[in-house]
Amino acid sequence: MSNKEGPGSFKKHKHGIFQSSQRKDEKFSVDSSSAIVMAFQSFQHELDARHDKYERLVKLGRDITIESKRTIFLLHRVTSENNMDEVLAEAESKLSAVRQKIKQVAQELVGEDMYQFHRAFTPGLQEYVEAVTFQHFITSRMLFSISEINKQLLFEDLQMPPTTEKAHTLGIQVTPVDYLLGVADLTGELMRLCISSVGNGDMDTPFELSQFLRNIFDGFSYIGNTGPYEISRKLFALKQSLSKVENACYTLKVRGSEIPKHMLADLFSAKSEIIEHDDVIS
C-alpha cells in the first residue's frame, strides 16, 4: 500500500519541489492545520473505524460459516434411531454456540444500518439458515420458517447499561433473501441425506424427501425471477438435486420389487455413486 509507507518521506520530497518551484514557503507551512487537512484527518478516523468494524464482522461471519458447516456434517451422521438423540443434542449445542456469534454480530451493529455491513456476514447467515433448517427437518420433517429463525435470533441484551427505558433486545434479522439462499443450499444437503439413507437401508426417507423437495421446488418456482439474481442461479442446482432424488425414488420403486432386499442397498449405492460423483468430492 503506497499510502501507508508514503506519508513521511515521499511527501516531504514533494513538498520540496513544490516550495522551490513556486516560492510559497509560508503558505505551505500553514498546511498541516489548514481546513482541508483537518477535514481529512477526521475522514481518516471515520473510514478506519468503518473498515475495522467491517473486518471484525467478516471474521465473525467466517466463524459462523465454519461452525454451521460442522453442524451440518454432524447431522449427516444420524444413521439410526439409536444415535439420533445424541447427535441432535450435540447439534443443538453447536447451534447455540453459533447463535452466540450471531449475537456478537448484532452487538457490532447496534446503532448502525445493518445493510451497510450486510455483505460482510451474509454468507455466514445463509450457512446458519442451512444448518438450522436441516436440523429442524431431521427432527420434525418440516421447513423451518423465517419468522421462527428470527425469533431465535433475538437476544436479551445484558451488556447495555439500562440508560434507555426501552426493552433491551438486540438481534439480527435474517433477510428473506438470506433465508431463500439458505433454503436452496438445504436442498443439496437433503439430497445427500436421501442417498445415504438408502445406504442405511432406510426405504421411507427417500420418498418423504422427494415430496419435501418438490414442495420447496414449487415454492421457488413461485418466486421465479422476482428475487435477486442469486436465487435464479440456485434454482438450477435445486433442479439437479431434485432430479437426483426423484431418480433414486424411481429406482427404488422399479427395482425394489425385483431384487432381494439385502442386495438393494448395494445396487443403489453403486448407481448413486455415479450420479453424484462430483458432489461426493465437495
Place this chain on the structure above:
Amino acid sequence: MSVIDMFVGLQTGLSADQDIREEIRKVVQSLEQTAREILILLQGVHQEAGIKDIPTKCVKAREHFNTVKVHLASLQMKFPSEQYYKYHEQWRFVLQRLVFLASFLVYLESETLVTREAVSQILGIEFEREKGFHLDIEDYLSGVLNLASELSRLAVNSVTAGDYTRPIRISTFINELDFGFRLLNLKNDSLRKRYDGLKYDVKKIEEVVYDLSIRGLMKDQPTLTAEK
C-alpha cells in the same frame, strides 16, 4: 404452515421490494437529467468566453440545485429511512456526480474545498446518518476526486484563455487535496482506484505550472483576472 404458503409470503415481500426499487430508479433518472444540465452549464467555464463570467454561471447552477433538492426530497419518500444502505447502490453514482458538481461550483465561487456539511446543505440532505437520508463519506470523497480531474482540465484551458494565475491557485489547491488523501488508509476498493488517478491530475497541473514559470508568464498580471 405449508411450504408453499411460506414462499407466497416471501414472494410478496420480494415484489414489494422490487416496486420500491423501480420507484427509486425513476427519481434517480430525473436526478441524472438535472445533473447533466448542471454539468453542461458548468463546463462552459472551459471555453474562453465562459471563463470570464464564472459568477453568472455559478448563480445559474445554484438555481438548478434547487431542482436537485426537490428530487432528493422525493427520493427520500420512496423507502424507509433506516434502509438507506439497502438501496444505496441505486443512487450512489448520481450522488457522487452531484457532489462533484457542487464541489466544482463551490470551487469556482470561492476556490475552497466544499465541506461535507456544505454539500449536504446544497443537496438538501442530512449530514449525519442518524437523521435520515445522508451523504456517505466514500461518496463524498469520490465526488471530490472527480473535482481534481476537472480542475486539471481547467488549468490547461485557463492558460489557453490567457489566465496565467489560475493554474497556480489550482496547483496549490490540488496539492493540499493530495496531501489530504494521503492521510487516508484506503481499502482496495473503487475509492482507492479513483484515488490512484489523482497523481496524474497533480502531475498534469504541475506541468502546466512548470510551462508557465519557465516562460516567466506567472509574473504577468493578465487583464483577464480582475476577480482575484
